[in-house]
Amino acid sequence: MIVNTLILLVVIGLVVLFGWLTYRAIRAKKLWVKIVGGLGAGLMTLLFAAIAITGGKGFAAAYFPGADPAPELTVAMTPEQIARGEYLVNLSCIGCHAAVDGAGNPTEQHPLTGGWNIAAAEGFGFMGNMVTENLTPGGKLGDYSDGELFRVMRHSINQEGDLIPFMDLMPYKALSDDDTEAIIAYLRSLPAAESDIETGSNLKFLGLAMKGAGMLPAESGAASVQAPAEGVTAEYGAYVAIFADCSGCHGPDVTGVAPSPGDPGTPNPRPLISELTQAEFFTMMRSGIKPDGTAFPDTMPWQIAAGLHDDDLAALYVYLTAPVK
Ligand code: HEC
Numbered sequence: 632m633i634v635n636t637l638i639l640l641v642v643i644g645l646v647v648l649f650g651w652l653t654y655r656a657i658r659a660k661k662l663w664v665k666i667v668g669g670l671g672a673g674l675m676t677l678l679f680a681a682i683a684i685t686g687g688k689g690f691a692a693a694y695f696p697g698a699d700p701a702p703e704l705t706v707a708m709t710p711e712q713i714a715r716g717e718y719l720v721n722l723s724c725i726g727c728h729a730a731v732d733g734a735g736n737p738t739e740q741h742p743l744t745g746g747w748n749i750a751a752a753e754g755f756g757f758m759g760n761m762v763t764e765n766l767t768p769g770g771k772l773g774d775y776s777d778g779e780l781f782r783v784m785r786h787s788i789n790q791e792g793d794l795i796p797f798m799d800l801m802p803y804k805a806l807s808d809d810d811t812e813a814i815i816a817y818l819r820s821l822p823a824a825e826s827d828i829e830t831g832s833n834l835k836f837l838g839l840a841m842k843g844a845g846m847l848p849a850e851s852g853a854a855s856v857q858a859p860a861e862g863v864t865a866e867y868g869a870y871v872a873i874f875a876d877c878s879g880c881h882g883p884d885v886t887g888v889a890p891s892p893g894d895p896g897t898p899n900p901r902p903l904i905s906e907l908t909q910a911e912f913f914t915m916m917r918s919g920i921k922p923d924g925t926a927f928p929d930t931m932p933w934q935i936a937a938g939l940h941d942d943d944l945a946a947l948y949v950y951l952t953a954p955v956k
């Protein structure tokens with residue numbers, strides 16, 4: 632934050648400097664100084680003003696998000712909650728928050744000590760670091776209240792009240808209050824595991840400016856969220872797509888994400904799934920082999936999705952073969 636504050640102040644200083652130079656050039660006696668100097672300095676003023684505005688906006692969003700205080704909450708920690716939380720965490724969180732191997736890559740294995748620098752891995756390291764947190768009580772979450780943990784998952788606000796930029800992009804704000812509490816119960820029940828990898832995110836000024844320019848859009852979560860009634864329905868399938876993370880990679884409606892610079896995108900899985908019977912869909916999702924005999928590549932984490940209960944996978948099938956609303 633200190634470095635970004637300094638950069639923001641320097642950029643604002645440059646706006647003032649070039650603004651002043653523009654003013655001087657326009658008032659100069661020589662016509663060519665007026666035109667060349669005024670235009671040059673004027674353009675520089677506009678350029679730095681644009682940087683100051685987008686950077687300042689991102690700065691405000693990250694460090695002064697206007698967060699509500701964490702809710703008063705004590706999670707009951709019933710065995711049912713812990714079991715539900717285990718199911719959800721092993722679907723939704725383990726892909727990113729698992730322990731990393733010697734090369735810094737995630738292992739999809741417990742303990743959930745994190746340490747994966749996802750910004751560097753996904754080719755946007757120029758924006759800063761985003762290193763996944765240790766989710767066991769051995770990490771900083773051990774000092775979080777239940778309400779603070781709830782606020783992380785619902786509003787992507789950390790204990791200090793700052794926005795955590797990566798989690799903000801994830802769909803977990805749509806998880807119901809009950810499921811959010813179940814996840815908290817399960818994380819609390821884990822044995823404490825430690826890791827000395829530095830975790831957390833620090834966006835560089837460029838990252839803040841991109842956020843300020845609206846290039847990292849995210850919606851804020853509602854105060855209270857209820858899940859649709861559990862069942863083999865398209866509506867519940869859409870909810871499964873959130874906690875099974877399909878929508879995290881394949882877009883909010885699971886219709887694919889177009890490639891963009893630095894992001895290879897993901898295909899729309901619906902056309903393929905619509906050609907399959909439910910039994911064929913189950914086989915594909917649990918074997919990792921598509922009906923044409925080719926395997927899912929490593930970028931498609933089918934091993935995690937294979938842990939879905941039958942009813943949830945069936946609901947997902949109904950949802951992914953129904954017309955997109
Ligand atoms: C796609 C990767 C990804 C997934 C999936 C993911 N996280 Fe994270 N998480 C991150 C990253 C990266 C950070 C580091 C901070 C940041 O930039 O958001 C983080 C940080 C956190 C933090 C620390 C917040 C703080 O106060 O600093 C918590 C708690 C957390 N995640 C919980 C979860 C839970 C619970 C799930 C599953 C429901 C989950 N995460 C799924 C990437 C992920």
Ligand code: HEC
Pocket residue numbers: 872875876877878879880881896897898899900903904928930931932936947
């Ligand atoms: C971490 C990101 C990620 C998650 C999570 C994810 N996918 Fe994928 N998926 C991909 C990528 C990337 C591909 C494309 C791989 C390739 O063929 O290059 C893919 C491919 C697919 C395909 C094959 C599409 C085709 O026409 O070949 C299907 C079907 C699919 N995903 C379904 C799902 C479902 C259902 C879920 C949720 C249970 C899911 N995916 C979760 C990244 C993801």
